[in-house]
Amino acid sequence: MVKVQARSVKREYSIVNSVGKKETLSVLKGLDLDINEGEFITLLGQSGCGKTTFLNLLAGLEKEDEGEILIDGKPLSERDFNRGVVFQNYALLPWRTVIKNLEIGLEIRGVKKKERREIARKYLKLINLTAFENQYPHQLSGGMKQRVAIARVLVYEPELVLMDEPFAALDAQTRESLQIELIRIWEAHKKTIVFVTHSIDEAILLSDRIAFMSDGKVNEIIDVNLPRPRFKYMTSSSEFLKIHEKISFLLQEEAERLQSYGAYL
Numbered sequence: 382m383v384k385v386q387a388r389s390v391k392r393e394y395s396i397v398n399s400v401g402k403k404e405t406l407s408v409l410k411g412l413d414l415d416i417n418e419g420e421f422i423t424l425l426g427q428s429g430c431g432k433t434t435f436l437n438l439l440a441g442l443e444k445e446d447e448g449e450i451l452i453d454g455k456p457l458s459e460r461d462f463n464r465g466v467v468f469q470n471y472a473l474l475p476w477r478t479v480i481k482n483l484e485i486g487l488e489i490r491g492v493k494k495k496e497r498r499e500i501a502r503k504y505l506k507l508i509n510l511t512a513f514e515n516q517y518p519h520q521l522s523g524g525m526k527q528r529v530a531i532a533r534v535l536v537y538e539p540e541l542v543l544m545d546e547p548f549a550a551l552d553a554q555t556r557e558s559l560q561i562e563l564i565r566i567w568e569a570h571k572k573t574i575v576f577v578t579h580s581i582d583e584a585i586l587l588s589d590r591i592a593f594m595s596d597g598k599v600n601e602i603i604d605v606n607l608p609r610p611r612f613k614y615m616t617s618s619s620e621f622l623k624i625h626e627k628i629s630f631l632l633q634e635e636a637e638r639l640q641s642y643g644a645y646l
């Protein structure tokens with residue numbers, strides 16, 4: 382079943398250019414994309430191609446100028462649906478303990494204290510941070526904070542999880558363990574995940590499909606048919622290398638296109 386349908390989505394911004402003149406910057410130029418229920422899809426593309434802009438539209442933080450986004454066949458703006466957003470910078474509330482950070486989404490939704498605590502503890506266990514229940518964010522490492530940020534979103538079981546380069550600031554080892562953890566949680570709950578990364582390896586290891594974006598559109602969809610569970614050693618398999626080569630080629634092609642237009646953003 383299709384969860385999200387983006388149809389000819391356009392988004393532009395008014396900006397002041399380098400010589401002080403007002404200009405319209407066209408970021409999404411008729412983006413089409415279907416996202417299936419329960420799938421793990423990754424958006425990949427050069428910096429500035431509009432990945433975050435598209436996530437912001439899906440999150441309902443901004444609105445498209447033209448085109449439409451449908452959730453379960455209905456316009457996004459008319460559907461009061463649960464979505465969770467995980468950004469790169471954790472965005473935890475520093476004055477709340479780990480468990481209380483996890484409870485925010487449930488609190489907003491009016492879940493009673495006892496039930497909230499129970500659900501939050503279940504997720505705390507899932508991210509192996511039970512011992513840190515009463516610590517504050519500043520007492521955690523970067524990786525731990527990001528685990529809490531991910532669990533905080535998953536705790537209220539959103540229909541759609543949006544993740545914008547959530548692991549970009551982490552060291553390689555923490556990143557790898559969080560990738561494994563994320564897939565474990567995703568496999569248990571099968572929520573639809575839209576993930577953004579600049580790492581080709583990460584995209585291939587995590588995704589069912591990779592949407593390659595360029596010039597404000599989805600230019601190509603790459604199916605990842607590697608069996609799950611996927612492991613690091615698979616990065617030397619022929620299927621992995623084939624996909625890797627294809628994406629590297631697309632990125633290279635796009636870099637050359639941008640350079641020839643002098644349009645590096």
Ligand SMILES: Nc1ncnc2c1ncn2[C@@H]1O[C@H](COP(=O)(O)OP(=O)(O)OP(=O)(O)O)[C@@H](O)[C@H]1O
Pocket residue numbers: 394395396406408426427428429430431432433434435646
């Ligand atoms: N609020 C805004 N006002 C004006 N321009 C914006 C705004 N938000 C984004 N842009 C511009 O839109 C373009 C796309 O930005 P966006 O953040 O979507 O790119 P991205 O693909 O996420 O890039 P990155 O990989 O670097 O995160 C950029 O040129 C950016 O400068």
Ligand SMILES: [Mg+2]
Pocket residue numbers: 432433434545
């Ligand atoms: Mg971005």
